[in-house]
Amino acid sequence: MARSARSEGNTINGASSRSRTAAKSASRRGSKHRSRPGDDAGMIPVLARAVREIEGAAERGKVGPSNRTKFQVIALLMREERAHAKSDPDVSDAERAELLKRLDGVATILAKTAARDTSLIALLAEDAPVSDAARKLRRDMLMASGAELSPDELIIAVEAPTLAPVAEKQVVPKSVISRQLSNPFLAPDFSQPVAAKPATHRLANWELLEPLFRAFEYGSGGNVASMGLPEPSDADRRVPGGLELFHHQAEFVASAREGHRSYLLADEPGLGKTAQALLAASVTNSYPLLVVVPNVVKMNWAREVERWTPNKSATVIHGSGEDLDAYADVVIVNYDVLDRHVGWLRTLGFKGMVVDEAHFIKNRESQRSKHVLALAESIRALRPRALMIALTGTPLINTIEDFRAIWQFLGWIDGEKPTAELMAHLEENGLTPADFGFFAEARQTVIDMGIVRRKKLDVASNLPSKRIADLPVELDDDLGRSIRDAERELGARLRSRYLSLRASRTGAEIGEGHSEELMRMVARAELEESKASKSGDNVFTMLRRIGQAKAVLAADYTAQLARSVGKVVFFAKHIDVMDAAEETLARRGLTTVSIRGDQTAAFRQAQVDAFNNDPQVSVVVASLTAAGVGLNLQAASNVVLAELSWTSAEQTQAIDRVHRIGQAEPVTAWRIIAAQTIDAKIAELIDSKAGLAARALDGSDADIVDASEVQLEALVALLRDALGD
Incomplete structure (x- = not known):
């Protein structure tokens, strides 16, 4: 040497x-x-x-x-x-x-x-x-x-x-070292023009992000938030034999082929966003391509690469990356191991990046969000025209601020203000936030940066219908009685606090009758205590006990469905509810598979394949958090929701594991509701409010509600009952 x-x-x-x-x-x-x-x-x-x-x-x-x-x-x-x-x-x-x-x-x-x-x-x-x-x-x-x-x-x-920064977990797989040896330095791509900074005049001293967020929060009179897309050519519809591309999918591919490079692809779940992203990468030759996904779907992404772009190779990063092929066209990594690989991933010279279930990065302070944003920034620094796609059918879960990290990933903002391209387009509008019409113009400007949102009703009219049916059940055993007792005790506690707070105020402060403001103050204080508490009866522990009480009843109904209509997807939030359901279904003589958060990606994919392909498997018992995104379970047309979510978005995501392209039958989701408990009130609250995405992206004028708001309203309802209203 x-x-x-x-x-x-x-x-x-x-x-x-x-x-x-x-x-x-x-x-x-x-x-x-x-x-x-x-x-x-x-x-x-x-x-x-x-x-x-x-x-x-x-x-x-x-x-x-x-x-x-x-x-x-x-x-x-x-x-x-x-x-x-x-x-x-x-x-x-x-x-x-x-x-x-x-x-x-x-x-x-x-x-x-x-x-x-x-x-x-x-x-x-x-x-x-x-x-x-x-x-x-x-x-x-x-x-x-x-x-x-x-x-x-x-x-x-x-x-x-x-x-x-702590770097103990950082690894460099041998395959990456081999690639480094063959090409140790990556020169910047000077052929790709960098957008010049705009000459800002009207907007130079304006705070713009909050007005931009409000432009989406206020809605737009029924106008869906989706950029204009070109009519696809025959080349945009070209897919491997045996596959079919829907018109809305081909439109997206055509847009990428014509030169657009950053997208928030927010189509409703089930409309084939994975295929659109992979075909967009193909027509733009955005290889090597980095794909960041939840652990539950990374094996499915590898399959989709082989399916839609069979001439391209994919590699999946497991653990420390021992089996990684650093020369592959598509590198797939899940959020959970990103911290171990973020160092060398910056050196691989990616020409594009896809973030699946992009709402996972909504908290910009989390480590996974920081890693995703840092990788995106390093890719753009080397290739300003890299293909960047954020995929999520539910980009907004709780607040309009959920947009911030996604926009930053796409390079539209730097986290605190618009970047050069968006600023230039806002300047072209000729308006400031103080001018009439700014919000509508600004909303459309951001949409034209690359927001694509299509609804099943509009672009997949041949997709079978979907309905949600509630099945009230009576909890008449000891556990049910203890739950109702706990609810009464909680209501009494809220009532006592309310009366004490009311007594401390003057009549002029609260007026006649019960004060809505005081009730919400008491409910909010109870909610904060419940979130901080690890024990005792509160709204969260009660819901878990309700889930436990419903588990056998929900499993029995699932068994009836399986024998009468075929395969069924059973969703629950808590492991003990899943355990009880699996035991009950086994006693009923049904074969089940399970999807949980502690499984390896390969094992989980095997469970999905068994459910979709094995006629002996009748039911998949799935975690709402582990299986509520990304999976294709369309072998079933019936879903049982044994436990309720706090948001309509999580519920919709779960149902759309079945109601998606490839489904041939109408889909029914059966919600098991514990009658005469807070369970029923929560179901009403979820149904009475439109999701945030419906307002911000679909043009709905309905009120916005998030998980915390539903929790607060549920406690207020308990307090009203205790007060006798």
Whole structure:
């Protein structure tokens, strides 16, 4: 190895004429980095000597801190030298080829060194933190090369020390190392134009994000939030034999083929968003493509790649990525292991990124959201025209703020304000938030950035109908009686608090009758205590007990359905409810499979396949959280909801595992409701309010309600009953 290094070093150093060429190139960079008179060494020999020192250290054992710093500085200067060599108009083609060849020699030694100590690979990332020591070493190496530095470059300001991010979980699979060896450095794509910053005038000092969010929150008089899409050509409809593409899917593919590159694809669940994303990547040649998904669907994504784009390969990251194929066209990773792989994923040169169930990143402070946003930013930095698609049938769960992280992923905002492209379009509108008509114009401007929302009723009229049927059940056993007792006790507690609060107010403050404001204050205080409490009777523990009480009744009804109409999907929120249901169904002689959150992706996919394909399997008992997104369970046309969700969005997602493209029969969802309990009130609340997405994206004028609002209203209803209203 040492002999090889010396040989390569000779190639790198070259003859004196080559050194003079390097020095001449360095002198052409401009006033900052001119060679000193009489010094014809140039930068490349300095890099060659330094990289051989690191190589020797790696041969002797683990690379120490000082050589790690040197490794990073060499990588930084390599990028600078390569960029100068490619962009300098005064360098002839022959000189440029010679310089790049010598830089490749340095790159080869760097890559081989990184292969010996894989922890060095993280230092190759463009966003790797640069320490004060690294900045000083960079200055010293520039001076050694003969560069003339400005006063600002000569003085290295020492910054206050910051804690480095925890990186114990970071891994670099062997397949990635192999790819790094073949292509250790990724040059920026200068062929893709970067949008110039707009000259802001009217909007320069305006806060814009809140008005943009409100533009969606207020709705738009029945207008669905969907950008205009072109009429698809025959090329856009071309799919592998045996598959069919719906017109709305082909429209999306046509839009990508015509040049659009960022989308919030928010079609209702079941309208084939996965196929649309994969075909858009195909027509735009956005490979390698990164796909970030929930664990429950990552194996299904690999199948869909093979199904819709059989000429492209897919690899799925499991655990530490031992079986990863870093050369695959599509890399699929689930949110749960993203923290272990985010470092090397930035180095793979993706041309596109898809985030499935994008509402998973709504909390921008969560680690998975930060990793997703950082990856998106690194992809755009290298390829400004990368294909970026956020997929979710329910982009808004609780508040309009759920848009923020998705828009940031797509590059429309930086988290706090619009980015250059969106700002330019807003400027073109000629309005400010104080002007009449701003909200409608701003809403449409954001929609035109790439929001695509189609409803089943509009684009898949041949899809069978869907209905929700409630089955009230009486909880007349000991558990049922204890639940009703607990509800009465909770109502009495709320009543006591309300009367105490009312007594502390004057008559002028509360007026005649019961005060709605005071009731909501009491209910809100109870809700906050319930969320913080780990024990005792509260609205959450009562719902769990109601679920336990309904489990056998719901399973019995499921068994009846299975014997009369065929396969059934049984959904529950809690593991003990699922356990009780499976035991009951087994006693009834039915074969079941289970989908839970603690299963591996491969096992879960096997369970789905068994349900869809094995005629002996009658029921799938599924977790609302683990199986409520992404899965195709259309072998059934009947769904039993043994426990209620707090939001209509979660309920809809679960039902649409069955009511989706490929379904040939009308779908019925049977909600098991515990009569004369808070269960029934919650069902009414969910049904009486439209979802946030319906207002923001579908143009509905219905009131908005989120999970916390339903919980609050349920407690207010209990208090009213206790007060005798």
